[in-house]
Structures are given as structure tokens and as C-alpha cells.
Amino acid sequence: MSKIVFPENIGVTEYGTVRLGKDYIADGNDRTRRARIRFQTHAHRDHTSGWLKNIRPGRALVTSKPTIELLGLDYPNVHKNGNIVPLLHNQEIESKGLISSKFQMDWEIENSDISLFDANHMVGSSQVLVKNRATGVTSLYSGDIGWPLETIPNADVLILDSTYSKLDTSDDKNWNRQDAVDRLLQLISSNLSVKPIYIYARFGIMQEIIVKILENIDSEINFVGSDEIISKTNIISTYLSSSPTKIINEKEKYNFNNVIHLKEFHKKQNESLNGLNITISNFNPQNNAPDRESSDGDYINVLLALTNHASGEDLANYIQSVNPKYIITDSARNASNANKLADQIMNKFKILSIPSSLSSVWKD
Numbered sequence: 001m002s003k004i005v006f007p008e009n010i011g012v013t014e015y016g017t018v019r020l021g022k023d024y025i026a027d028g029n030d031r032t033r034r035a036r037i038r039f040q041t042h043a044h045r046d047h048t049s050g051w052l053k054n055i056r057p058g059r060a061l062v063t064s065k066p067t068i069e070l071l072g073l074d075y076p077n078v079h080k081n082g083n084i085v086p087l088l089h090n091q092e093i094e095s096k097g098l099i100s101s102k103f104q105m106d107w108e109i110e111n112s113d114i115s116l117f118d119a120n121h122m123v124g125s126s127q128v129l130v131k132n133r134a135t136g137v138t139s140l141y142s143g144d145i146g147w148p149l150e151t152i153p154n155a156d157v158l159i160l161d162s163t164y165s166k167l168d169t170s171d172d173k174n175w176n177r178q179d180a181v182d183r184l185l186q187l188i189s190s191n192l193s194v195k196p197i198y199i200y201a202r203f204g205i206m207q208e209i210i211v212k213i214l215e216n217i218d219s220e221i222n223f224v225g226s227d228e229i230i231s232k233t234n235i236i237s238t239y240l241s242s243s244p245t246k247i248i249n250e251k252e253k254y255n256f257n258n259v260i261h262l263k264e265f266h267k268k269q270n271e272s273l274n275g276l277n278i279t280i281s282n283f284n285p286q287n288n289a290p291d292r293e294s295s296d297g298d299y300i301n302v303l304l305a306l307t308n309h310a311s312g313e314d315l316a317n318y319i320q321s322v323n324p325k326y327i328i329t330d331s332a333r334n335a336s337n338a339n340k341l342a343d344q345i346m347n348k349f350k351i352l353s354i355p356s357s358l359s360s361v362w363k364d
């Protein structure tokens with residue numbers, strides 16, 4: 001299998017940057033400085049390392065409008081200083097002409113048609129497609145994908161997220177995503193007026209949960225959050241069907257009932273607060289229920305599986321729809337899943353698959 005030659009300049013580097021051709025990267029910086037066209041699939045931190053370098057002169061950053069708004073929270077001058085191309089989902093543009101001619105000097109950009117497609121992972125999240133007219137190769141980076149997806153493009157090479165990736169859903173798993181949402185709403189309704197509620201979640205899924213709460217629970221609810229959660233929610237909510245009228249800043253003094261504290265996922269590790277603590281996790285706690293509960297005096301902890309990563313049958317359907325000749329799974333963000341997933345794909349679909357640690361660009 002190591003003798004099979006995958007198309008050149010496509011894969012993932014050990015520092016997590018995705019390559020989709022000589023001139024194209026996604027989600028990270030290019031240490032070789034070759035790539036002129038740079039994509040950002042979404043604003044989660046495990047995908048944004050060194051992103052500011054992608055708006056330097058002579059480069060173009062192609063991304064969705066919500067993603068650039070979220071990145072702009074870290075760097076308010078982003079529009080003033082960067083060559084940013086906000087692309088609508090399903091819109092196709094030519095790469096030629098994205099870089100001003102004064103930066104072209106004596107090298108040319110490969111001419112490709114490039115597009116972003118909705119990835120249903122969080123607001124603005126995108127799959128990236130590059131159809132290279134020079135080499136004839138079409139490459140697709142899934143980014144983080146949720147399910148279902150409106151558009152799944154065909155491609156010769158697929159670079160696949162392996163954050164939470166199993167092709168077989170466990171046979172004894174007898175609940176689905178809606179059961180997890182129902183459990184969440186039930187936990188909130190029965191505790192809201194009785195004790196403080198804390199929700200620990202990554203952004204994206206957090207705002208999706210806020211919408212579910214607003215649209216399904218009839219009581220007056222007071223949301224409390226940090227500066228960061230408030231500013232992110234203000235941006236994300238403009239793209240969703242419901243938004244809280246106000247989120248109270250956790251630094252303010254307040255004395256309300258029916259309080260839900262919105263907390264950053266990573267803060268869960270060192271916090272233990274009296275009340276109901278709900279942690280939204282990507283992983284299945286067990287097979288017979290979407291949640292696992294434990295309590296210690298006034299402290300109740302619930303781990304709830306509510307993921308925005310496609311897995312199981314959905315992931316298998318995704319691969320079949322893309323119908324690629326080659327698949328490269330992302331080892332930079334999850335090495336052991338990438339190995340397992342590449343093996344599973346070879347076995348199930350007989351499509352040539354390698355983890356990106358074996359791709360030609362790993363050491364770039």
C-alpha cells in the first residue's frame with residue numbers, strides 16, 4: 001500500500017494545516033510560505049492556529065462572512081489590513097485574480113475554481129472545494145462536518161475530519177441526537193426554578209442549545225455569561241432563528257431567578273459549582289442513554305453527548321456521496337482516530353485511504 005502514489009501537495013501537515021494543492025491551504029499557517037490562497041473553514045480554535053498570517057499582503061483569505069466576524073473579535077482591524085474574500089456557500093469563483101498583480105511578481109497562481117459549501121457544524125462552517133484546472137484534480141476538505149448536509153460535492157481526493165469518526169454506529173446504541181436534545185430540555189425545565197444551572201459547551205453548539213431552550217421552554221430565562229460568550233453569541237445569534245434579548249455579564253451583580261450560566265467548555269476542568277452542571281460533550285457516555293449523571297451533595301454533574309461532528313452511518317453516507325479515488329484522514333488533530341478511520345474506509349469501501357501522517361506534505 002505504501003507504493004500507491006497519492007496526488008502531490010494534498011494532505012495535512014503535522015502542525016494541522018491542510019493542503020489542497022501548491023497554492024492552497026486551509027485552517028492554519030503555511031511554514032513553507034508557498035500558498036497564496038488560504039481558506040478558513042470555521043472559527044473553532046483547533047482550526048485557527050496562526051490565521052493572522054493568512055491576511056498578509058500577497059495572500060488572499062477565503063472564508064464565510066460569519067467566520068470572519070468571529071475571527072475579527074481577536075483582531076478588530078481584520079478588514080482594514082487583510083485581503084479577505086467572503087464567499088457565500090455554493091458560490092464558485094476563480095482563484096486567478098484574487099491576488100493583486102503587484103504581488104504576483106514572477107510566479108503564477110494555479111488556476112482553479114474554488115467554492116465553499118455549508119458544513120452544518122456551526123454558523124459559517126464550510127467544506128472547501130478546489131477544482132484545479134492545471135492538474136485536473138479536484139480536492140475537497142470536509143472541515144468539521146455535522147449532519148445532514150445540503151450539498152456534498154464530488155471530488156478526486158477527500159481530506160476528512162477524524163475528530164469523532166467511526167463508520168459503524170454501535171449496535172446497542174439506542175438513542176439519537178433528538179433524544180439528547182429532549183433530555184437537555186427536560187433537565188432544564190425541571191431544575192430552572194429550583195437551582196442554578198451551568199452549561200459548559202464549545203461555542204457554536206452553545207448557541208444552538210440557546211435556540212433550543214428559547215424555542216421550547218416557556219419560562220422567562222436569565223442567561224449569564226462572560227464577555228467572550230456574550231460577544232460571540234451576539235454575532236452567532238444574528239444567523240440563527242432565535243436569540244436571547246440580553247445576556248447578563250457574569251461580572252455584574254444580579255439577583256434573578258431562573259438563571260442559566262453559559263460557561264466556556266474548557267473551564268469545566270477546574271470548576272465545581274453548586275447546582276446542576278451540564279457538560280456538552282462530543283462523545284457518547286454510554287449506549288443506553290445520551291447522558292450520564294453523578295452527584296455529590298448540592299453538586300450535580302451531567303455529561304450529555306450532543307455533537308456537531310458527523311459519525312457512523314452519516315459519515316459513511318458522506319464518503320459515498322463524495323465518491324473520491326483517494327481519502328486522507330486528519331492525523332494532526334487526532335492521530336489514533338485517523339489511523340482507525342483510514343483502515344475502516346479501506347475495508348468498507350475499498351477506497352485508497354491513508355492517515356495524513358503518511359501524506360507527502362506531513363513534514364512540510
Ligand SMILES: [Zn+2]
Binds near residue numbers: 144
Ligand atoms: Zn469545529
